[in-house]
Amino acid sequence: MTQLLEQLRDQLRHYNYQYYVLDDPQVPDAEYDRVFRQLKALEDEHPEWITPDSPTQRVGAEPLAAFTQVRHEMPMLSLDNAFSAEDMYSFEKRLRDRLKLDEETPLAFACEPKLDGIAVSLLYENGQLIRGATRGDGSTGEDITLNVRTVESIPLKLMGSGYPERLEVRGEIYMPRRSFTRLNEAALKRGDKPFVNPRNAAAGSLRQLDPKITAQRSLEMCCYSVGVVSGGELPDSHEAILRKLATWGLKINAEMAVVQGAKGCLEYFDALSERRNQLAYEIDGIVFKVNDIALQQRLGFVSRAPRWAIAHKFPAQEEMTI
Numbered sequence: 001m002t003q004l005l006e007q008l009r010d011q012l013r014h015y016n017y018q019y020y021v022l023d024d025p026q027v028p029d030a031e032y033d034r035v036f037r038q039l040k041a042l043e044d045e046h047p048e049w050i051t052p053d054s055p056t057q058r059v060g061a062e063p064l065a066a067f068t069q070v071r072h073e074m075p076m077l078s079l080d081n082a083f084s085a086e087d088m089y090s091f092e093k094r095l096r097d098r099l100k101l102d103e104e105t106p107l108a109f110a111c112e113p114k115l116d117g118i119a120v121s122l123l124y125e126n127g128q129l130i131r132g133a134t135r136g137d138g139s140t141g142e143d144i145t146l147n148v149r150t151v152e153s154i155p156l157k158l159m160g161s162g163y164p165e166r167l168e169v170r171g172e173i174y175m176p177r178r179s180f181t182r183l184n185e186a187a188l189k190r191g192d193k194p195f196v197n198p199r200n201a202a203a204g205s206l207r208q209l210d211p212k213i214t215a216q217r218s219l220e221m222c223c224y225s226v227g228v229v230s231g232g233e234l235p236d237s238h239e240a241i242l243r244k245l246a247t248w249g250l251k252i253n254a255e256m257a258v259v260q261g262a263k264g265c266l267e268y269f270d271a272l273s274e275r276r277n278q279l280a281y282e283i284d285g286i287v288f289k290v291n292d293i294a295l296q297q298r299l300g301f302v303s304r305a306p307r308w309a310i311a312h313k314f315p316a317q318e319e320m321t322i
């Protein structure tokens, strides 16, 4: 019987992956609902067979009284900012000087939109989601595991194989524009104060002690790096690592690309800047990282920020008065 249970769970995991991570559902919602209800009925009959990674176990138990603190094994750092093309060219020059690269040697950068949400850390052990934590001050954050479990684009159990025994994944939990608009319309209808922007709405949704409220907020997560890794290997470039995370069921940003030099970064920045207001989510810049992991390690960090990465921010947009 538990063989049938696991088969139904895998089917729902696949449907969720297609729907929430790839944004490409393969079955109608009614079919998903039918399989979900079948699994739920079986688990209600045999509660002793319920496992924490079952798709029925996303909406948490009872509300917490408070959040406990989590100390990050590897600090979650902030990024240096660039505000102009000159800043980007001098960023590349500093890297070349430090790496002793001559002008001809290509230097590849991975590009990712900087989503305007909340930075979080997810810890997987043997493929099971063990813990979710906020960045906090970079060294200490809050344990928001029960709330993170309600985010459908975060797998409770990694897919595929070959993932390290211990894998910490970092990314941004955000509220897509559509969900933000819907949430504020409902708030205004109730006579409640609307959220000022999707970032505040996401932060407020993750700070809920009751996971049932977080579950109603249609949050999503996009992974952008790894933290602690043990008991396994990862590829030797940032892009390849992100692609690997995607094979394990984690969501990465569809706009991610690799370009050459500051020139390539600026072309990417200008192209995405054109499309910024059409994206399904708010961004406040683009993050450029040296793509080669060995070079990243040679460059290291300065106090709280890596030498090998920079966030090129957009000029502040005139705020719409709502």
Ligand SMILES: Cc1ccc(Cn2cc(C(N)=O)ccc2=O)c(C)c1
Binding pocket: 015, 016, 018, 019, 025, 026, 027, 028, 029, 030, 032, 033
């Ligand atoms: C009744 C019902 C069931 C499911 C969903 C949304 N949805 C759909 C799928 C799907 N199509 O692969 C997968 C997961 C999921 O959450 C809605 C909106 C309504």
